[in-house]
Amino acid sequence: MWKKNSVMLCLLLCAAMGVGKAETGFSRDSLRAAIVILEKLPSSFSRDSSLSVYYNELIEKLNYGSLPGVGETLETFARKQKGYRWPVSMAFVLRARARIHEKSGDYLKAVQEYHEAIRTMEGEAYIGEQLAYTYVLLAYAVLNNGDRFKAWDLFERSAEISKNVDDKSILIWALDFFGDNTLFHAENRSDYLKALAYYKEVEALLPESRVANQIPNNLQGQAKAYALLGEGERAAEYRQKALDYALALPVPNYFNVYETYRDWAAFEASEGRADSAIVYQQRALDAALKFNFVEILNRAYHSLYIYQKKAGRYPEALGTLEAYTRLEDSLNRQEVNKKYAELDGKYENEKSQNRIKSLENKNLKYGLAVLLVSLSGGLIALFVSLRGKRKVAALNSQLAERNHQVEEALYEGKKLERRRVSDQLHDSIATKVSALKWKVEANEGKIDPATFESLRSSLEEIYEDVRTTAHGLRPLEFLDKGLKSAIEELLGHLTDQKRTFFSIYIDDGVSRLNKSLQYHIYQWTVELCTNLQKHAKATRVFFEVHVTGDTVTVWFENDGLLDNRPLKEGQGLRNIRAKASEYRAMMRVEKQGLFRFELKIPL
Structure with a gap:
């Protein structure tokens, strides 16, 4: 009976879906049609698991395109999920909710719910693809809060899980991150070539991906690598291809448009063309506003401020800086990293304690069995007990090491917060003091000479004090x-x-x-x-x-x-x-x- 229902379900979905046109292969209308068909069927494992996946996918599409109805669809899914027979369905509610929180800039809630979704999914062997995807989403949330090392670990976990999955989109996300990270921290031509190799590996896997947005993303990554390798014409060609493809999608990929214009601005700035860099970065900001993702908008404002400041356009720079500061303050990065370390530590600690308890119980049963058989088995019981104690000691050692890692993660969180305060002092307060000093100097002839010199000297001293404090808060990355x-x-x-x-x-x-x-x-x-x-x-x-x-x-x-x-x-x-x-x-x-x-x- 179950097989018959599964075949009927497959035929109905094929009729409803047609050829996919959106990010994951299914359009929003196709997903809605599939959900209507599924909800007419009696509750079953296959029906409820399919509904969970399709509801989650529909919510992601609505959220990604900043389209109406996302909140109502999530509420409907959360309410109906309570009656599903599939125990993992709650993980899809959590993940959908986390995606909405992440886009709005509420990383604290996003990290909590991604983490809980992963806990719910782990142990269910048949949803490896969904677990790997959730690891990818958590990795991006952690990366946006500045912890690239933890993000690398999470992407590696997702890549390992997704190696045997037919759809290569999850593996592509991991490889794309490896390329981006290698390029961002590159020191020489060898690193540029290594990053390009990651992008080329992605390019070879794209025919096996259902995510159309990964194509312009890959083109943009290759453009960055070619620019750093000194191949300007090829870089410009790939940038234009990325823009054309991103804008031609049914739902334009404004994130990729932002990334491409941002890279273009950085290239113009490196060539000493400050005004041109500002033009491209303004286009990047326009795309970020359309994408409506707080983190990306924050980065766009910050880069524009830097270029305006370097070009000597101080009034514009101060206005841009105020917009950036408001967004940066809203993201609560320290709390997010601290919460992630706390959740990860509790999770690993819980798993270790459960393993220790299980081992102790197993050893106790062995010991009782041996004693019941014969007192002559005392030596065997002693051997089993000693071996069990050694295993418990080894697990406790692992737990102590994990606790040390949690302490290191908390240290990283504190360092990130100091970096944020340092950047604000350096880029905001110091800039405003410097701008005030320029205004005073511009009015030198209108101010009493003694007052002018005292005011100028005081502002210079304040400026140096702020810079020194900013440098003191940011200890130059010990790693x-x-x-x-x-x-x-x-x-x-x-x-x-x-x-x-x-x-x-x-x-x-x-x-x-x-x-x-x-x-x-x-x-x-x-x-x-x-x-x-x-x-x-x-x-x-x-x-x-x-x-x-x-x-x-x-x-x-x-x-x-x-x-x-x-x-x-x-x-x-x-x-x-x-x-x-x-x-x-x-x-x-x-x-x-x-x-x-x-x-x-x-x-």
């Missing part, structure tokens, strides 16, 4: 440069500003410290330098970091102007002491002719 290079660059910057002589020694062993400790050592250094600038007026500063055995020693000394009053720790030193106590560190501060600071941190 790329390391603690040693970050501190040397910081102190070198201060030397240029204040003409203070710095004697610096930093042990190469700092590269072996965990990232969290490296980060805090950098922040303590910034705090000490801030105090130095504000209060000490030193001419010579000695700074050393030693790693010896199981101890890290931080030494800071300067010959600044010191009065005879007893040493009183300000807020900066109290902050250092509070955080250092978490590492069980010993801190010593002296004020006798010279200011001396010593911190010993056990490893």
Whole structure:
């Protein structure tokens, strides 16, 4: 009976669907027709699973095209799904809801619901394609919040799941990301060629994809690679092909139009044609407005601001910057990354605990069985018990490692938030102060000379303070440069500003410290330098970091102007002491002719 219903269902769907014209092969009208036909059939596993897929697909299309009815369709699906016989159908409701949240910029809810959808789908072997696709969507949400390393892991998971799937669109998304990521972080021609190889691999798989939008996306990726390889004519050809194809789709792919014009603007800027870059970036912004995806709109405004600023069009740049700042503040990136780390940590912890509990129960049953058979089996029971304990210990070790990874993820989240604040200080506050300084200088003849000089000097000092604070909040990406290079660059910057002589020694062993400790050592250094600038007026500063055995020693000394009053720790030193106590560190501060600071941190 089930087979008969399945055959009838297949025939009905073939009649309803026809030839697909939209993103996934089925048009919106075809999907609606299929849903009407399916809902007339009695509830069954095959009917309910098909309805879940088609409702989800219809909601995605409506959401993608910013078309009316998306909310009502989701509510209908969520209500009817409660009566379905397919237990995984709730995952499709969660995923559809997450897509809507993601487009509106509510990444916190999107990440939560993608994560819950994956939990619901895992373990169901027959929906590997849908699970892989959900991993892709979660990867993009995580990537939009700045964590490319976690995104890479998620894309790798989706690629592994989708290798044996007939539809290659999911594998294509993963390969396309690998190409984009390689190109974005490329350092030489070899990296450009590696990225192009990913795009060519995608090009070969496109005939096996149901997603028409992947064609202009691939053309645009190849155009970027060719431009960086110095093949300008071929790059322009591929850009134009990407634009033509994206705009010719039944629902124009404005995301791809945005990406293509953005790349074109970047190319014009690299060639020194600032005004032309602004024209192309404005076209990118127009496409982003039509696409109506908050994250993409945010990026479009930011790039336009950068080009306007470089071209000296400051009034326009300030207006664009205000629009960017409003959108950026609405995205709550820190909370999103923190929530993802929390959810991922809880999920992995739960799986590990369940495995441990299962193993312990299994060992207990084995032990009881052996004891019931014969007391002479005591040695066997002991052997089983010891082996079980070793497995439990190994699993606990894995759990401890996972907890460490969660701590690292939380550190990454904090770093992303500091980067956001740093960018806002540097790109927004510093720019506004600089613009105010220009206005003052433009009216020099209208202002009393003494007042003018005082005002100009104060604005210059504020500008430098903001820049220094911004640089201090963003410790130059330790994964790329390391603690040693970050501190040397910081102190070198201060030397240029204040003409203070710095004697610096930093042990190469700092590269072996965990990232969290490296980060805090950098922040303590910034705090000490801030105090130095504000209060000490030193001419010579000695700074050393030693790693010896199981101890890290931080030494800071300067010959600044010191009065005879007893040493009183300000807020900066109290902050250092509070955080250092978490590492069980010993801190010593002296004020006798010279200011001396010593911190010993056990490893």
